[in-house]
Amino acid sequence: MRKVPTLFTKYFQRRLSTWLDKRVPASQEHHLNLNSIFILPSGFGWSFIILSLCLFLLGTNYQNNLMLLLSYLCLSIMLLTLFYTHQNFARLALKALPPTSFHCNQNGEIQLQVIPHVNAQSKCCNGTLFIKWLTVVRHTDTQLEYLSNGRHASAPQQSYNFSLIGNSKREQIQTLNVPLQISRRGQFILGRMTIACDFPLGLYKCWTHLDFDQQVVVYAKPQEGPITIDKLPNADEPDSVSEIIDPTSNEDFYALNDYEIGQPLNRVSWKHVAKNGNWVSKSFTSLQSDSFVLSVPSSEDVETAVSALTQATISWTTTNRVFGIQYKGLNIAPAQGAKHMGECLSALACFNDSPTLASAPSSKPVSISSVQKKTGAY
Amino acid sequence: MNSVLLSRASQFTIFRSVLGQPNSVAVLILCAAFSLILFTLTAPLMIWVLMLGGCAVIVRIAGLSTLDNLPTLRTVNLLAVLAVFALSWFGLSIGLLDSMINLLTVACALKIMLVEKKRDFHLLICTCLFLIGCGFISSLSVFAWVGYTGILTLLLIATALYHGAKIPIANSVKFVAILIGQAVPIALLLFLLLPQLPPLWQMPTSKSTETGLSDTVTPGDIASLASSSDLAFSATFKSTDEVPEAQNRYWRAMTLEHFDGKTWSISEKRTQAEQQLAFMGKAAPLSELAEKGTPAVTNYELIVEPTQQTWLFALAPSFPNNRENSIFVRSLFDYTLRANTPISSKKAFYLSYVPNAQINNGIGNFETQLNLQVSTNGNAEARAWGQSLAKQYANPDERVQAVMREFRQGGFRYTLSPNAMPVDPIDSFLFEQRAGFCAHYAGAMVYVLRAAGVPARMVTGYQGGSELSENVLQVRQYDAHAWVEAFLDGVWVRFDPTSMVAPSRLTFGLERALEELGESRQTTILREIGNSALFATLQGWLQQLDYSWSKWVLGFDNAAQTNMLEELLGTLTPQKMRIVFLSAIGLIGLILAMYFLPKKEKARFSPSHRILLKAVTHVETQTGIKRENKALSTYFQEVSSLLPPHAAKAFEQLCKQFEHETYGQQQTLGNTGVMKCQLKTLKQALK
Incomplete structure (x- = not known):
């Protein structure tokens, strides 16, 4: 019996989302306008209207013009507030910052910046914003089935309130941290969030469903598990022995990557910069002698294995050791550092046993694939 | 010393922190608005409800500083149960409307102690708005309107503060002021152009606000009215010439034909007879008069203060112009007028006075019979006098004149504070006290005339009226009067025995008459103030303002609306009405566009x-x-x-x-x- 309504709601949700995709397309930055704003009286608004009508009836029955005037005044206030509420909300412009990854047992957050609206430079939106996820995760075709089994897909989302500073300080950009809960690991395209505001009198609820076009990688929950540690046989590598002469540089030049802001300047390949203006950074492979490969017996449950490896990745990185990961189809060459941890965690998060549903991160680091080739060779 | 300073300081910081939170300020303003509403509703509210409301406000304000001071849910629920018991106990005695207002106030007072969620706040705002509406049932003056609009503004400011997080209070106040300023034109447009509907159903009326004449007269009642200088109604005539002479300003309201030895009242037999006649479809004589279309007709407009009762007063005989009246007015067979619904707010009634027409026997012989009945409950001496008059004079007219002569010459005295006459009131008035006011004279005269075989009845209403302007007469409660109608030669003729005793009562009004007799209506020093020139001009202005307010705002009804539109557009056709409504919507749209269309940003170029x-x-x-x-x-x-x-x-x-x-x-x-x-x-x- 319960199946039918859920089917219906699912159908309507899908219709709604396709309609919304057409009407309010996904974008990193949204400037609200007539197309994207929805407005209806709130509960208070409806009771205000009913009250005005009651006053009208009372005034008519008592033939009392003052009561009629009061009722008309209330109705005009209602009418004017419609425009004021919309006008205020239409000054809102939001920009999303790329969300940072988090573990699925933790709360992540997405940061939204309140930026000046293109059409209303001098004034900005006031009041309290109520932000709530309409759908936390965008259901792509491959993930739909996979996620709908999960409990959280239909769980009602909590609403978060943010008081806007108002236009007193123009320079100060307000950032709203919207909590994000995804209870499964993997890489997700974030869904739509409902942003509502009832300024100035709470008689109307103005809302919009925005898709900020963001992706987030949710790491697995770190948990102790049966980890097997294999020491990598370094003797096979001839390079490491010969280059031990220079003890200060135990790293080998390995590849050229596009420079990213934040990378140390000494990694920049200045030759390339001088030659053609391309900022390229050199990456090195660590050839530290004691590198290990972590693995989990394939008899273990996939989730347990991934959780255990996640835990191990974190703990090995904090002790700054060199390690690689090998589990079923996943092979990561030994390395160390925060970047390596991020790669490992992402790879683990997106690891999927069944080959049909394999969804790897789109921006796969070059090193992993090439290392996989290498390891495959020997 | 230090501790005192410290506590002062901490109080101050608490105060500051309360003012720092917009929600607390909002609740504070809501409390202020609620206490103002309580203050204006003292008439319909019971004392304990007022006290409960006051206490709730105090508890709430005290509770703003520290959270744990607020009463718990259980306490409030207990209070609610008690209040419901008390309300149902007292509710029977104060009537439906008043108990509803009391109930709303109690609910509001209890809720105000527990404002936690948004819902509670919204509920309170709505209830307070409704209470403002209830306030308009009894108070209708300009000042009431201004005051209640002020309270409405406070409520809106509270709402704006509650919803406008981190907005400075001054901004919210400014916003609400602008909002109301912008809403007023739209509301006025709606008021002027939306059709004024007749009452849809009968509403309960408030007992506490019933004023004016009562439908029974036990000598003593009218004297209590005489102490009130409240306005009863104003009459507006088309021109100065049509205003009747001072001695002809008899505003007839009721005929009291039943007497039980003490109290005069409307005869039940007459009410039954009228119902039967109305059932048979017989038209009342006044409506026949209206249909005949007599030429010498004076049209006038009455603006009646709310009485919560149905009877109307009119120069006799007057017939109603029901095409213009928003409340239908029936005419009865005794030539009096009744509104179809109780008059619960200031209302304009349009009447036509036919000075030359006479009051006939509306129900024929039945009426004569009814008015010959003499109560044998006491008053034997007066009866005997009447019978002796009947023997002495063959002509009924002479009998009437004899009674009038007796009043003039028999050493009677006019006073508003006669001695109480509990036993055989007419005998003791006629033969012992010989001092009284209109009701005593009229009652005694009717009784004697009936005993002398002349059909007679007591008529109550108002007599007199002061001129507000050349063509406007204002009649106040102290103008209430009672007189006699005797049936002579097939016509009811008016006799006023009071005029025999105090002739100036008719020509100059009650105050002058009392002055001549060495009495005064008011016994306070207010009278001294009232006589000063400044106060008199001020009062004149206020009366003028009140009259204009009554005529143009309170009295604005369907007729006034039609008149206004006809003046603008000529004769009204349905097509024109459609255009009027469409243009009203268009106008509102225009006003909104004026407010909200983005103004062209002025280029900031040199x-x-x-x-x-x-x-x-x-x-x-x-x-x-x-x-x-x-x-x-x-x-x-x-x-x-x-x-x-x-x-x-x-x-x-x-x-x-x-x-x-x-x-x-x-x-x-x-x-x-x-x-x-x-x-x-x-x-x-x-x-």
Whole structure:
């Protein structure tokens, strides 16, 4: 019996989302306008209207013009507030910052910046914003089935309130941290969030469903598990022995990557910069002698294995050791550092046993694939 | 010492922190609004409800500083149960409407102690708004309107503060002021153009606000009315000539035909007979009078203060113009008028006075019989006098004159404070006290006349009226009066025995009459103040204001609306009405557009820049070359060959002037005059 309504709601949700995709397309930055704003009286608004009508009836029955005037005044206030509420909300412009990854047992957050609206430079939106996820995760075709089994897909989302500073300080950009809960690991395209505001009198609820076009990688929950540690046989590598002469540089030049802001300047390949203006950074492979490969017996449950490896990745990185990961189809060459941890965690998060549903991160680091080739060779 | 200072300081910080939270301020303002409403509703509210409300407000304000001071849910629920018991106990005695108002207030008071969620706050705002509406049932003056609009503003400010997080209070106040300022024109438009409907159903009336004459007279009642100087009604005539003479201003309200030895009341037999006649479809004599279309008719308008009762007063005989009345007025067979619903707010009634018409026997012989019945409950002496009069005079007219003569010559005295006459009131008045007021005289006269075989009845209403302006008469409660109608030669003739005793009562009103008799209506020093010139002019203004308010705002009804539209558009057709409604919607749309359409952002250019831009557009249209982002000099070189030499020179001058002004070292402002000249020459050259 319960199946039918859920089917219906699912159908309507899908219709709604396709309609919304057409009407309010996904974008990193949204400037609200007539197309994207929805407005209806709130509960208070409806009771205000009913009250005005009651006053009208009372005034008519008592033939009392003052009561009629009061009722008309209330109705005009209602009418004017419609425009004021919309006008205020239409000054809102939001920009999303790329969300940072988090573990699925933790709360992540997405940061939204309140930026000046293109059409209303001098004034900005006031009041309290109520932000709530309409759908936390965008259901792509491959993930739909996979996620709908999960409990959280239909769980009602909590609403978060943010008081806007108002236009007193123009320079100060307000950032709203919207909590994000995804209870499964993997890489997700974030869904739509409902942003509502009832300024100035709470008689109307103005809302919009925005898709900020963001992706987030949710790491697995770190948990102790049966980890097997294999020491990598370094003797096979001839390079490491010969280059031990220079003890200060135990790293080998390995590849050229596009420079990213934040990378140390000494990694920049200045030759390339001088030659053609391309900022390229050199990456090195660590050839530290004691590198290990972590693995989990394939008899273990996939989730347990991934959780255990996640835990191990974190703990090995904090002790700054060199390690690689090998589990079923996943092979990561030994390395160390925060970047390596991020790669490992992402790879683990997106690891999927069944080959049909394999969804790897789109921006796969070059090193992993090439290392996989290498390891495959020997 | 230190601790005192410390506690002061902590109190101060608490105060500051309360004011710092917008929600607390909102609740504080809501409390203020609620206590103001309580203050205005003292008449319908019971004492304990008022006290509960006051306590709730105090508890709430005290609870704002520290959270744990607030009563718990259990306490409030207990209070609610108690209040419901008390309300149902007292509810029976105070009537439906008043108990509803009490109930709302109690609910509001209990809720105000527990404002936690948004819902509670919204509920309170709505209830307070409804209470304001209830306030208008009893208070209808300009001041009530202004005061209640103030309370409405407070409520809106509270709501705005509650919802506008981090907005300064001053901004919210300003916003609400602007909002109300913008809402008023729309509300007025709706008020003027939306159809004024007749009452849809009968509403309960408030017992506490019933005023005016009562439908029974036990001598003593009218004296209590005489102490009130409240307005009863104002009558507006078309012109000064039509205002009746002072001695003819008898406003007839009721005929009291039943007497039980003490109290005069409306005869139940008459009510039953009238119901039967109405059931049979017989038209009342007044409506026949209206249909006949007598020529000498005086049309006038009564603005009646709310009485919560149905009877109306009119110069006798008057028939109602029901086409214009928003409340239908029935005419009864005794030539009195009744509204279909109790008059619960100031209402205008349109009547026509026929001075030459006479009051006939509406129900024929039945009426004569009814008015010959003499109560044998006491008053034997008066009965005997009547019987002796019947023997003495054969002509009924002479009998009436004999009674009147007795009043004039028998040493009777007019007073508003006669001695109580509990036993055989008429005997003791006629033969012992010989002092009383209109009800005593009229009652005694009717009784004696009936005993003498002349059909007679007591009529109550108002007599007199002071002139507000040339054609407006105002009648106050102290003008209440009772007189006698005797049936002589097939016509009911009016006799006023009071005029025999105090002739000035008729011509100059009650106050003058009392003054002559050495009595005064008011016994306070207010009278001294009332006599001063300043106070008199002030009072005059207030009366004028009140009259205009009553006539144009409170009395604005369907008839007034139709008149207004007819004056604007000529005769009304359905098509025209449709246009009126559409244009009303259009007007509202226009007003909204005026408020909300984005105003063109004024270009923040210097005046010289504006002149330059104008010149550039002229040149662009002439040459067809757009400037776009080119530098001024490059653009000039591009277009100079295409322009007529005169224009090119002017344009060059303009550009130079502009560059000089904008980028020059020294600030040379105020040279726009030169640039304007050059713009003009450029324009002329391009033509």
